[in-house]
Ligand code: HEM
């Protein structure tokens with residue numbers, strides 16, 4: 001198994017089927033977590049007060065916990081694929097500013113799919129208050145980065161008319 005980034009080999013022509021499926025499953029789970037993260041509040045506050053949460057609140061909290069841990073497991077798998085198989089190069093003719101914006105957005109998105117489950121687990125299992133506060137504060141930041149990332153992808157497709165969105169839909173064999 002070789003590490004692409006370490007060996008200076010050219011990247012693959014496109015994403016593999018597993019990279020594509022992982023991208024869209026993680027995206028759907030992250031959107032779910034952002035939309036329904038608030039359902040974690042009542043059970044978390046009950047535990048912090050030292051009282052028993054209502055059964056429905058505990059169920060809702062467990063859904064958030066397990067979906068979040070699933071994101072972490074899938075993110076590890078996906079990052080391993082990125083290291084071993086690589087990712088396609090940015091489209092030829094991409095300007096330096098937009099190329100760097102795309103790279104920064106991808107870096108931040110990886111940071112979120114690792115960082116959110118970790119801070120969440122510290123808050124929930126370790127009752128580390130600052131981790132919970134940081135976890136909450138990240139919500140609008142993630143929404144902003146995901147919105148810019150999605151807008152960039154749509155602009156590539158409809159504005160610049162590159163194959164960037166298509167290659168996240170159609171797999172290429174290694
Ligand atoms: C929470 C949601 C999302 C996350 C966490 C996410 C994460 C990522 C990451 C980390 C990459 C870099 C490629 C890699 O290393 O595997 C990527 C690529 C990509 N994403 Fe997303 N993404 C999300 C939502 C979306 C949405 C909504 C769209 C479309 C509207 C989209 C379209 C794309 C495309 C087209 C690429 C390929 C870019 C390229 O090949 O240069 N993503 N995504």
Ligand code: HEM
Pocket residue numbers: 030033034035036037038040041044064065066067068069071112113116117118119120121122123124125132133135136139
């Ligand atoms: C991708 C993964 C995750 C995302 C995107 C996410 C997102 C969110 C959001 C949006 C909130 C509500 C913030 C608010 O509106 O007040 C929240 C709260 C919370 N989440 Fe997560 N979460 C993730 C994973 C996890 C995991 C794995 C755990 C625990 C094992 C967890 C534990 C918590 C806790 C304890 C709260 C309440 C924090 C507080 O009220 O201070 N999260 N999360």
